[in-house]
Amino acid sequence: MSRSTKKFILKSRPSGEVSSENFELVEERLPDVETGHLLIKTHYLSVDPYMRNRMNNVESYVSPFEVGSALSGDGIGEVIATESLNFEIGDIVVGTLPWQQFALIDEKKVEKIQLEETISPTAYLSVLGLTGLTAYFGLLDIGEPKTGETVVISAAAGAVGSVAGQIAKIKECKTIGIAGGEEKCHYLIKNLQFNEAIDYKSTPNIRKPLRKLCPERVDVYFDNVGGDLSDAVFYMLNNHARIVLCGQIALYNLNRLSIGPRMYPQFLVRRVRMQGFIVYDYAAQFSEARNQLKQWVLDKKIKYDENIIEGFEKLPEAFLGLFKGENIGKQLVKV
Amino acid sequence: MSRSTKKFILKSRPSGEVSSENFELVEERLPDVETGHLLIKTHYLSVDPYMRNRMNNVESYVSPFEVGSALSGDGIGEVIATESLNFEIGDIVVGTLPWQQFALIDEKKVEKIQLEETISPTAYLSVLGLTGLTAYFGLLDIGEPKTGETVVISAAAGAVGSVAGQIAKIKECKTIGIAGGEEKCHYLIKNLQFNEAIDYKSTPNIRKPLRKLCPERVDVYFDNVGGDLSDAVFYMLNNHARIVLCGQIALYNLNRLSIGPRMYPQFLVRRVRMQGFIVYDYAAQFSEARNQLKQWVLDKKIKYDENIIEGFEKLPEAFLGLFKGENIGKQLVKV
Numbered sequence: 283m284s285r286s287t288k289k290f291i292l293k294s295r296p297s298g299e300v301s302s303e304n305f306e307l308v309e310e311r312l313p314d315v316e317t318g319h320l321l322i323k324t325h326y327l328s329v330d331p332y333m334r335n336r337m338n339n340v341e342s343y344v345s346p347f348e349v350g351s352a353l354s355g356d357g358i359g360e361v362i363a364t365e366s367l368n369f370e371i372g373d374i375v376v377g378t379l380p381w382q383q384f385a386l387i388d389e390k391k392v393e394k395i396q397l398e399e400t401i402s403p404t405a406y407l408s409v410l411g412l413t414g415l416t417a418y419f420g421l422l423d424i425g426e427p428k429t430g431e432t433v434v435i436s437a438a439a440g441a442v443g444s445v446a447g448q449i450a451k452i453k454e455c456k457t458i459g460i461a462g463g464e465e466k467c468h469y470l471i472k473n474l475q476f477n478e479a480i481d482y483k484s485t486p487n488i489r490k491p492l493r494k495l496c497p498e499r500v501d502v503y504f505d506n507v508g509g510d511l512s513d514a515v516f517y518m519l520n521n522h523a524r525i526v527l528c529g530q531i532a533l534y535n536l537n538r539l540s541i542g543p544r545m546y547p548q549f550l551v552r553r554v555r556m557q558g559f560i561v562y563d564y565a566a567q568f569s570e571a572r573n574q575l576k577q578w579v580l581d582k583k584i585k586y587d588e589n590i591i592e593g594f595e596k597l598p599e600a601f602l603g604l605f606k607g608e609n610i611g612k613q614l615v616k617v
Numbered sequence: 618m619s620r621s622t623k624k625f626i627l628k629s630r631p632s633g634e635v636s637s638e639n640f641e642l643v644e645e646r647l648p649d650v651e652t653g654h655l656l657i658k659t660h661y662l663s664v665d666p667y668m669r670n671r672m673n674n675v676e677s678y679v680s681p682f683e684v685g686s687a688l689s690g691d692g693i694g695e696v697i698a699t700e701s702l703n704f705e706i707g708d709i710v711v712g713t714l715p716w717q718q719f720a721l722i723d724e725k726k727v728e729k730i731q732l733e734e735t736i737s738p739t740a741y742l743s744v745l746g747l748t749g750l751t752a753y754f755g756l757l758d759i760g761e762p763k764t765g766e767t768v769v770i771s772a773a774a775g776a777v778g779s780v781a782g783q784i785a786k787i788k789e790c791k792t793i794g795i796a797g798g799e800e801k802c803h804y805l806i807k808n809l810q811f812n813e814a815i816d817y818k819s820t821p822n823i824r825k826p827l828r829k830l831c832p833e834r835v836d837v838y839f840d841n842v843g844g845d846l847s848d849a850v851f852y853m854l855n856n857h858a859r860i861v862l863c864g865q866i867a868l869y870n871l872n873r874l875s876i877g878p879r880m881y882p883q884f885l886v887r888r889v890r891m892q893g894f895i896v897y898d899y900a901a902q903f904s905e906a907r908n909q910l911k912q913w914v915l916d917k918k919i920k921y922d923e924n925i926i927e928g929f930e931k932l933p934e935a936f937l938g939l940f941k942g943e944n945i946g947k948q949l950v951k952v
Contacts, residue, residue: 335886342886343856508881521678527885543874546843550862550893551670551677558885 285321286311289382290597292347296337300605304337305353305598312386315365320392322359322375322385324617326590328407329601330355330441331531343560352380353597356407359385359392369394376406381597383617401579402588408612409445409579409586410572416561417445417504418571420526422453423564424557425502429454432496434515437506438476439466441612442528445575446504447476448584455502458495460488460511462607469610474585482511489514499523508532509540516545525556531605587611620656621646624717625932627682631672635940639672640688640933647721650700655727657694657710657720659952661925663742664936665690665776666866678895687715688932691742694720694727704729711741716932718952736914737923743947744780744914744921745907751896752780752839753906755861757788758899759892760837764789767831769850772841773811774801776947777863780910781839782811783919790837793830795823795846797942804945809920817846824849834858843867844875851880860891866940922946 286309293306315321333355336347347353357379361369366389369375377392379385395406408414420442427433433450437443438459447470450457458478459470467479480491492500492514499520505512509532519525533540549556564571578584589609591600594617603609621644628641650656668690671682682688692714696704701724704710712727714720730741743749755777762768768785772778773794782805785792793813794805802814813830817823827835827849834855840847844867854860868875884891899906913919924944926935929952938944 505881508879512881527881530882530885533879533882539878539880541876542879544843544868544877545874546840546847546862546891546893547865547868549891550865551895553893553895553898555890555892556881556884557890558881558888560886560888563888 285384287382287384288594289352289380291352292337292349295339295349296334300334300337300602302598302602307595312384315363315386317365318389319365320361320369320375320387320389321363322379322387322392323362324357324359324379324383324385324594325374326358326404326407327379327381327597327615327617328356328411328413329597329604329613329615330413331529331604333601334531334605343562352382354378354380356412358395358403358407359387364389374403376411383594401576404588404590404612404614405579405586407614408441408588409584410575412561413441413612414445414575414586415564415568415571416528417442417449418575419561419564419567420528420559421446421449421502421504424526424559425450425504425524427453427455427502430456431501432456432458432498432520433502433504434458434460434492434496434500434518435504435506436460436511436515437529437531437607438470438479439610440506441609443504443506444470444474444611445584445586446528448474448578450502450504451475452578452583458492460507460515466610473587487514489517492518502526504528506531510542513542513545516548519548519552519554521552523552523554525554527556527558588614590614590616592616620719622717622719623929624687624715626687627672627684630674630684631669635669635672635937637933637937642930647719650698650721652700653724654700655696655704655710655722655724656698657714657722657727658697659692659694659714659718659720659929660709661693661739661742662714662716662932662950662952663691663746663748664932664939664948664950665748666864666939668936669866669940678897687717689713689715691747693730693738693742694722699724709738711746718929736911739923739925739947739949740914740921742949743776743923744919745910747896748776748947749780749910749919749921750899750903750906751863752777752784753910754896754899754902755863755894756781756784756837756839759861759894760785760839760859762788762790762837765791766836767791767793767833767855768837768839769793769795769827769831769835769853770839770841771795771846771850772864772866772942773805773814774945775841776944778839778841779805779809779946780919780921781863783809783913785837785839786810787913787918793827795842795850801945808922822849824852827853837861839863841866845877848877848880851883854883854887854889856887858887858889860889862891862893923949925949925951927951 375392439461470476506529508530710727774796805811841864843865
């Protein structure tokens with residue numbers, strides 16, 4: 283029996299800042315479930331900054347969204363009909379799901395999760411999902427933090443930053459978060475045990491607090507932001523510093539290339555290593571990393587916050603909120 | 618018996634472009650040779666772009682030159698008096714020597730070299746000296762070129778670039794040099810067997826030839842130059858490309874930070890690794906690397922050119938010439 287679903291499609295590609303005008307809510311009737319496919323009832327969808335890039339018509343490590351088609355992202359759902367021998371009705375799955383209430387999904391595109399009492403299923407979209415894995419591989423594999431080193435994290439109260447900072451603490455580093463607003467800075471220090479936090483919104487020039495808080499300069503910079511804020515950190519890099527290029531949210535909404543100081547002579551003299559990465563490149567190690575993250579969560583060494591907005595219709599709003607720096611932790615939508 | 622020597626001192630720190638006004642030729646009487654020291658007659662001195670940075674009053678990986686004191690750089694000399702058991706009169710030594718005709722040197726600061734018939738002593742200032750070692754470690758350790766990859770080298774006809782390009786050829790890479798002027802480009806292709814060369818002086822926008830010559834994009838960029846030219850290469854980087862930050866000569870003479878596009882989002886999406894390095898960090902491996910370079914020279918796999926200006930008084934002129942892009946290969950001064 284076929285069924286209809288609401289879905290959000292990309293109505294138009296944004297030029298510059300993304301707005302609600304770029305999304306359209308439509309209704310469509312789903313075809314029957316084919317062999318090897320599942321009918322999923324979507325429970326939660328994740329909104330993430332990298333999706334902004336997919337709204338441009340540019341080939342990248344993930345293909346762009348098509349105008350007229352549904353957007354998609356990490357999600358959790360429940361199998362409500364199946365033409366696969368590997369899944370049963372009632373199974374909870376994670377994977378890339380379209381922005382739909384119901385969706386037909388190839389069984390190969392999702393993974394069944396075993397729910398545990400002490401960890402909420404939404405953790406598979408945050409600390410145990412791509413967000414946590416991004417923090418894990420970025421900080422450990424590229425940042426290579428060593429005991430006693432100084433680690434600075436931008437967008438530190440965000441989904442990735444908050445996990446990266448806590449891993450830096452596990453590795454016994456002096457951990458400094460940059461975040462927007464007093465509330466977030468308080469959260470970093472009180473809830474997540476960061477050593478220090480800098481509120482870039484109330485600080486006209488963050489080079490001053492950086493100089494004060496990093497007397498031995500910065501060994502690892504985990505960058506989720508880019509732009510002026512990162513330039514300020516670049517002046518404070520130590521010899522042999524590592525820069526983890528994880529996100530550049532300050533630049534995603536720009537129509538043209540951002541212009542700034544060419545820091546390459548400083549990188550040279552200080553023997554800095556800067557490296558961009560995409561979490562999918564580590565897919566072969568996801569399961570091992572997820573086990574480690576799960577253990578840290580169970581040991582209460584990593585706390586995670588989820589900011590859950592209720593209502594399928596609020597997906598665009600939740601996404602737009604990412605660019606206003608409003609959220610602490612992972613932004614999810616409960617469908 | 619003490620002896621007098623001519624020497625060049627730093628008269629004033631340059632503001633912006635360096636000029637002959639910043640140097641002064643003086644004469645001084647040398648004290649007697651102390652225990653553990655040598656009196657050296659300078660034969661050759663090397664002039665290198667990195668010295669421009671030492672003329673600023675900025676602490677870096679080498680300390681700045683002092684106003685009123687002699688400049689210094691890589692040199693070859695002959696021991697003409699000794700208060701050391703490890704050196705004899707007539708020994709030929711390499712090391713950091715002051716810009717003086719005669720100099721008193723701590724025996725620990727120089728190294729004796731064994732001359733061979735087939736290799737000129739000046740090779741120890743070029744292909745077997747810091748220049749060749751810089752090309753060797755930068756390309757092999759940071760660039761990690763793999764067979765069949767595309768390697769682009771800026772200032773490719775220069776002392777470091779010309780060796781780096783030939784090592785890239787030994788590693789069976791498609792090797793493309795960027796150099797200024799038809800003569801240098803001809804030299805790269807005809808003498809050094811580069812696959813291609815781009816004359817940036819006759820090409821208003823090098824992105825065009827790069828796109829044509831690098832259909833599979835750029836895997837390794839060995840950067841001696843920086844500025845606009847490097848930005849153009851950055852647009853052509855392949856996934857997982859490596860950038861070797863070796864020199865930034867385009868920026869050394871600037872009073873203020875150079876401004877340009879922030880390429881970090883591109884580095885992120887393409888998973889680029891950019892790394893600055895200083896050859897002294899590899900000191901423990903110099904001897905092994907020098908043996909390999911010597912073997913390649915003997916096998917005629919690496920050719921080297923030295924541009925020798927005669928006359929101690931011409932040191933400033935030779936140094937200033939580096940910034941005019943005049944020289945092919947290593948610039949030396951015969952004292």
